[in-house]
Amino acid sequence: MKILLILAASLSLSGCAVASLASLASTAITAPVKVAKTGVNAVSAGVDAVTTSQSEIDERRGREARKADERRGRELRAMIERCRRGRPAPTDDCSALRY
Structure with a gap:
């Protein structure tokens, strides 16, 4: 009986071992x-x-150009407003403006 139990156990374990392998x-x-x-x-x-890919370089260059345009626009509007109020800055050229 012991031999059958050992044989059964070894067969069941060998199946697990084969599956594990x-x-x-x-x-x-x-x-x-x-x-x-x-x-x-x-x-x-x-x-x-x-x-950096070429498309990333182009995107960065375009972003920088848009920011520069926005900055120039703000500066121009500020200059126009100063000239309109009669208090231009020393660097403002109010004679070139039509407002």
Whole structure:
């Protein structure tokens, strides 16, 4: 009876061991692929963080141009208002304005 119990236990454990080995083997086979994909993504993300694409350069240049235009517009409106009130700044050219 003891022998049957030991035999039954060893057969049931061997099934678990086979399943565990199969699981381990599939993990070991796919692990290098997962690491390689992750490594490539990490490297490309690092390169993207360091480099600037042409579209990003164009966007930045456009943003700076719009900010400069807005600043010149504010300065011009302020100059027009000072000239209209009769209190121009020394750098204002009120003779060139039509208001």
